[in-house]
Amino acid sequence: METTWAPRLRDAGLRVTRPRLAVLDALAGHPHADADTLVTVARQAHPTISPQAVYGVLKALVAVGLARRVEPAGAPALYEVRVGDNHHHLVCRSCGAVADVDCTVGAAPCLSPSDTSGFVVDEAEVVFWGLCADCQGAGRPAVVPGASDRVRQQAGQQHTRGGAGA
Amino acid sequence: METTWAPRLRDAGLRVTRPRLAVLDALAGHPHADADTLVTVARQAHPTISPQAVYGVLKALVAVGLARRVEPAGAPALYEVRVGDNHHHLVCRSCGAVADVDCTVGAAPCLSPSDTSGFVVDEAEVVFWGLCADCQGAGRPAVVPGASDRVRQQAGQQHTRGGAGA
DNA sequence: ACCCTTGATTTGACTCATTCAAGAAAAGCG
DNA sequence: CGCTTTTCTTGAATGAGTCAAATCAAGGGT
Numbered sequence: 001m002e003t004t005w006a007p008r009l010r011d012a013g014l015r016v017t018r019p020r021l022a023v024l025d026a027l028a029g030h031p032h033a034d035a036d037t038l039v040t041v042a043r044q045a046h047p048t049i050s051p052q053a054v055y056g057v058l059k060a061l062v063a064v065g066l067a068r069r070v071e072p073a074g075a076p077a078l079y080e081v082r083v084g085d086n087h088h089h090l091v092c093r094s095c096g097a098v099a100d101v102d103c104t105v106g107a108a109p110c111l112s113p114s115d116t117s118g119f120v121v122d123e124a125e126v127v128f129w130g131l132c133a134d135c136q137g138a139g140r141p142a143v144v145p146g147a148s149d150r151v152r153q154q155a156g157q158q159h160t161r162g163g164a165g166a
Numbered sequence: 167m168e169t170t171w172a173p174r175l176r177d178a179g180l181r182v183t184r185p186r187l188a189v190l191d192a193l194a195g196h197p198h199a200d201a202d203t204l205v206t207v208a209r210q211a212h213p214t215i216s217p218q219a220v221y222g223v224l225k226a227l228v229a230v231g232l233a234r235r236v237e238p239a240g241a242p243a244l245y246e247v248r249v250g251d252n253h254h255h256l257v258c259r260s261c262g263a264v265a266d267v268d269c270t271v272g273a274a275p276c277l278s279p280s281d282t283s284g285f286v287v288d289e290a291e292v293v294f295w296g297l298c299a300d301c302q303g304a305g306r307p308a309v310v311p312g313a314s315d316r317v318r319q320q321a322g323q324q325h326t327r328g329g330a331g332a
Numbered sequence: 333a334c335c336c337t338t339g340a341t342t343t344g345a346c347t348c349a350t351t352c353a354a355g356a357a358a359a360g361c362g
Numbered sequence: 363c364g365c366t367t368t369t370c371t372t373g374a375a376t377g378a379g380t381c382a383a384a385t386c387a388a389g390g391g392t
Contacts, residue, residue, distance in 0.1 A: 014339090014340095015338095015339065015340070015387085015388050015389075016388075016389095017339095017340065017341080017387080017388070018387095019340080019341070020340090034378095035378080035379080036378085048342090049341090049342095050341075050342055050343075051379095052341080052342070052343080052344095052379095052380085053340085053341055053342070055378095055379070055380080056340075056341070057340090057341090060340090069239070070239075071237075071239035071240065073235070073236075073237035073243075073291075074237065076377085076378060076379090077239075077378085077379085088279070090279060090282065090283055090285045090287065092285065099283040099285065101279040101280070101281065101283075102280065102281065109294065111292065111294070112294075113254070113256060113267040113294050114267070114268065115267065115268070116256065116294075116296075117256055117265040117266075117267075117298075117299075118298060118299030119256045119258065119265065119294070119296040119297065119298050119299070120296045120297050120302055121256065121294045121295065121296035122295060122296050123294070123295040123296070124292060124293070124294050124295075125239075125292070125293045125294075125295060126277065126290060126291070126292050127290070127291040127292075127293075128275065128277070128278075128279050128282075128285070128287045128289070128290050128291075129275075129287065129288060129289040129290075129291060130282075130285040130286045130287035130288050130289070131285065131286050132283075132284060132285050133283075133284030133285070136286055180368090180369095181358090181359050181360075181367095181368060181369070182359075182360095183358080183359070183368090183369065183370080184358095184370095185369080185370065186369090200349090201349075201350080202349085214371090215370090215371095216370075216371055216372075217350095218350095218351085218352095218370080218371070218372080218373095219369085219370055219371070221349095221350065221351075222369075222370075223369090223370090225351095226369090242348085242349060242350090243349080243350090
């Protein structure tokens with residue numbers, strides 16, 4: 001298992017180390033994990049790995065393109081090893097679950113703005129917000145900032161803060 | 167100027183207060199400002215306003231739909247008073263400048279994923295990453311996490327404009 | 333196989349945006 | 363005009379992520 005990663009690390013100019021293999025394996029098994037989760041999971045293979053080491057490994061992996069960092073609004077950053085295919089994400093407003101969405105266009109940027117305002121665009125990042133299958137029937141409140149409040153404003157509903165946590 | 171906001175606050179069920187008017191005016195004059203900037207600007211109209219008051223006001227405004235919160239990856243949250251038209255954003259990887267992009271489709275969600283994975287989607291958030299006009303010639307490095315490194319390696323993947331699809 | 337250089341990790345402290353809590357102020361109804 | 367509720371102030375705390383110095387190890391050279 002681990003042997004699959006070694007050549008990819010070397011090809012990227014990175015040394016093959018135990019923390020890196022542990023984090024890569026953790027990433028492979030947890031497609032959209034945050035740093036904290038990765039620390040926990042990576043410790044199964046490397047019990048003494050430190051949180052800072054995980055941050056360092058992730059930063060290195062992202063820098064060379066072996067991993068991708070995703071930062072949904074209102075949640076800690078997530079990491080994934082699926083790179084290079086410019087796919088997008090579905091995020092649940094209630095529980096924070098993330099699912100991949102294939103980009104039908106393919107290469108980045110898959111979309112282009114009609115008026116670039118002088119910008120040179122190289123990537124279009126798309127996040128679809130909604131409720132996952134599990135949360136739809138549970139009547140759970142949206143806890144992630146976004147349009148949910150506007151969506152509900154017609155109903156005049158007030159809602160309290162729910163606990164979504166980790 | 168301030169009188170324009172008062173009825174909108176009341177219509178939203180919020181009391182009309184000096185801090186709120188100051189923040190709304192600051193927002194109107196600074197279309198994509200972060201909380202810290204808003205504190206500085208709002209103090210011109212209300213010198214004693216506290217940062218926490220600004221956070222509280224912004225939260226209230228977002229909750230009732232008078233303001234929108236945008237959280238580009240790797241930067242503090244930005245706020246804007248342009249709401250209800252589901253527009254998107256261009257963000258400069260180098261300086262963090264933000265520009266609006268009209269959504270040609272109009273109503274949210276303007277895009278729909280091909281495979282929803284069981285999610286009920288209510289909004290598609292699109293962020294176009296690139297370099298603003300000022301940063302293009304300056305040879306400034308990208309400081310915002312993203313695909314810039316990977317994109318550079320496969321330069322030339324520019325696509326023709328697909329309209330503001332978003 | 334060993335050593336050495338360079339890159340990686342550990343340890344610990346620290347920054348920053350944002351939030352929480354309790355008391356004081358003021359908006360707006362009656 | 364006073365009362366009630368909302369909102370603001372003051373002060374402290376949280377949590378994700380970063381920075382820096384010192385130790386450790388990967389892997390090429392000898």
